[in-house]
Amino acid sequence: MALDPSHTQTPHLGLFVSGLCKSYGPVQVLADASFEVRPGEVVALLGENGAGKSTVSNIIAGSTKPDAGSITWRGKPYSPASPAAAIDAGVGMIHQELKLLPDLSVAENVYVGRLPMRGGRIDRAAMNARASAQLKRLGLDVSPDRKVRTLRIAAQQQVEIAKALTLNAELLIFDEPTAALGSEETELLFQQIRKLKAEGMSFIYISHRLDEIAEIADRVVVMRDGRIVARHERADIPVRTVVEQMVGRSVERMFPPLSEPGSETLLEVENLSSPERSFQNVSFSVRTGEILGIAGLIGAGRTELVRAIAGADPISSGSVRVAGKP
Template sequence: MTTNATPILTLRGIRKSYGPIEVLHGIDLDIHAGEVVALLGENGAGKSTLSNVISGTVRPSAGVMTWQGKTYAPSAPREAIDAGVGMIHQELLLLPHLSIAENIFLGRYPKKGGRIDRRTMADEAAKGLARLGLDVSPNRLVAGLSTANQQLIEIAKALTLNAKLLILDEPTAALGGEETLKLFEQITRLREQGVGIIYISHRLEEIRRITDRIVVMRDGDKVQEFDRADVPVRSIVEAMVGRSLERMFPALPVPGEETVLEIRNLKSGLGHFEGINFKVRKGEILGIAGLVGAGRTELVRAIAGADPIAAGQVLLNGRDITPKDPRTAIRNGIVLVPEDRKQQGLITGHSIAENIGYANLSSLIRNGFVTRGRINRFAEENIEKFGVKGRGGQNASELSGGNQQKVVIAKWLARNPKVVVLDEPTRGIDVGARSSIYEIIVALAAEGVAVIVVSSDLEEVLGVSNRIMVMAAGRQAGILDREAANDVSVMELATA
């Protein structure tokens, strides 16, 4: 770590209120050139709000900031970017109808002769993509790209800003191990070039690996600061949650002998995978691991009827129910909690009660009608059951990521499914919320449900699975029993 004595960014007494509710309570913070500072805290701690203040998305209610020794008060993200401050948001902000290059240079297109210089734009975008190992044409549309690839494009977009300060909000949430390493390489280079970086993540092991010091927030306050990153995970977590808590996985129940779900020689109708064969027993949790692009998400989407199947069978309790659409899968008892909860799992502009009710209308209708009161009562039961911190009438958009995920889980589990598939179930979720979601997953298995968990977090997939199927380049590389599965054995198969 090489830092200058004078900070490039200072915050003093930063407050932010929404009406009578104050969400930031007088935050002081210094960021130096050439250092990576971890900004940690549970969902709702104020991390994103503080980042949005720095990046010009949100204006503070009180307090002052300086940037490179001068007063700094951006009224819009453009002003922050022009000053040299860039941010990669946790929620993807790409425009699907534009090309990758157009998204990367949106609002700052290179010009030549008064016109957009598309060749230069494509060349520069290609360089940014290559730095992150993304082999895709900069001229293709963003529409249809995986969440992981879209995240890499967001990162490439930030890298082309030539910023002096970068704020990375959960940059690896959708990335696998190989992509994460490439990002770390870029962060190291930027640090050597004197760029200051604010790094927000719930993956505590990568915090210890890539950052220089740690700032912890809780309930809108800066509660602790560690002058180094190699502190015990327990100490970090206790500062985040204000109580003693370690990231631990519940004990797994012993699966039954009965096969609930069987996949026979399944082949993607979109060319993403082929030759997939596995079984999931009653009360078993099958983890699916692999690098980004291995075909994991595409496989579970096909099993849930969301993507077409070219060949093979999906059997439920020995009966062929190979789904042609999600409705077929749902009616037969297969439900999917998708990796992108905001785009695919929720209608964020609608209430919690409505979101839960939409997936369960068939059980709520009486004589051809469904009343709002019936939906609200049903929703409240499930809000309490799954520990959602919110009211039925509250919009889903107002919830933290962890509580949004609990709503998605609640709406499907209320149907009493036979098979539950969870794709990246804790993406972008804090330690406390992760623990409760792990408990929900294990409780499902204990009730005899067959569970599939797809995760890019190797510790997670190892911690919650009875067995792990590893995928590589669209093929099934192997299935490991819990006793044989570890970081090395999984990565050997994933990179084979």
């Protein structure tokens, strides 16, 4: 799908993607992708898994080379040979998979590769102060000296975001930035995005949380099977419309009816407790063919509970039985 000229407004001032294609062997994962990101706006890039969103993002961020097509960034041809080259050009990306160094401190992770120096040595006081300021902007009050491995997943995600915000980038690509965040952390992130938008920064925002899109995006681009299938100049589109464009068919039911679970108990958790007291005396059972939801705020112990059940973390008391066996 070629870029409709009606969607092109001063592309030389922002990002202009034209006809990007990418194949891996016989599999074409991206075909003639064209869109633009104007200065000071958030463009939501939506699609199912495998639609091509990550491929487009990785090309823009310098970690993948396209087979065909071109990109213009700030009025000049743009073809980064590496993520470092993209960062130098003012383009950064926050990946869904955390790319932190667990045995380094929070501040060291925020400034890794560009540690502030003074007199030939790392200026740790300045580094810690700057990192702490960024984290507090996101609502994360942790010591910059703390090792990343001791943080919960949601806090680690905020460290990744703080790292990106210190890059002084003019375009940031967010790949599922709120996947591990609760509503409060998400709203703090949105506040920062709005503030940076007002300063002229642009964003490509990828999310499966479609309810977020109307709140944070200005425009929407929908992908399916490696192609751009729809563009919307407004973000307040009915979720049903977006889902139908993503899957390519009418959606009679957003959620199909579920079959009744079986009568056999498959998983039994009884009085399970954590040594760190992140959860205490938790008991529940799951039947065959059943979906059990575990809900709670960030820090409630949900992740720690399922890690303990899966054997990734120790337990201090209680038991787990699968099909009646410990």
